[in-house]
Amino acid sequence: MNLYNIALFFHVVGALGYFIALGLEWFNLQQLQRTSTVEQVGEWFKITGRLRGIGGISMLLILIAGFYMTFAAWGGADWISVAFGAMILQGVLAGVLTSPRMRAIQKAIANESGPITPALDALLHHPLLSVSMLARVGIALGIIFLMTVKPALMGSLITIAVGLVVGLALAAFTMGSRRAQEVVA
Secondary structure (H helix, E strand, C coil), X not given: CCHHHHHHHHHHHHHHHXXXXXXXXXXXXXXXXXXXXXXXXXXXXXXXXXXXHHHHHHHHHHHHHHHHHHHHHHCCCHHHHHHHHHHHHHHHHXXXXXHHHHHXXXXXXXXXXXXXXXXXXXXXXXXXHHHHHHHHHHHHHHHHHHHHHCCCHHHHHHHHHHHHHHHHHHHXXXXXXXXXXXXXX
């Protein structure tokens, strides 16, 4: 056993934790969208707040172990640079698409109670919440592919692009199915 193997273990644990965090975020978004009262939305926000640290701790593990492994063994491999850039892209998507909408929902429920209003329902079902969530899942899967296959620069860029497109396509599909259910109901 050496330091590289220990770093690899923590890197994999961080990746598993990050996927758990994405899964919990996805589940919580689905539950928020199924609520019928403002009080239920508030309860789901309390749960979400407690779980948010999983993603941050996992990302920290990924980065610390990843930087060690990069300097110890991989050097400036192109796939590492693309994976790091993709991680930044995930953060940007969360910060630009998800966070402002979640803050708007929290602000909307601060002074309301009872049944969900049409304005709050629109915030809860904002399409960019699903777009951000599923795009980040697609990118994360692309990063896992980079970690296992280690392609050259062009293959790495294509991998992340494909992951992003798959995530966006899944978001479009899920939003389309929701619209179809609304029409039927």
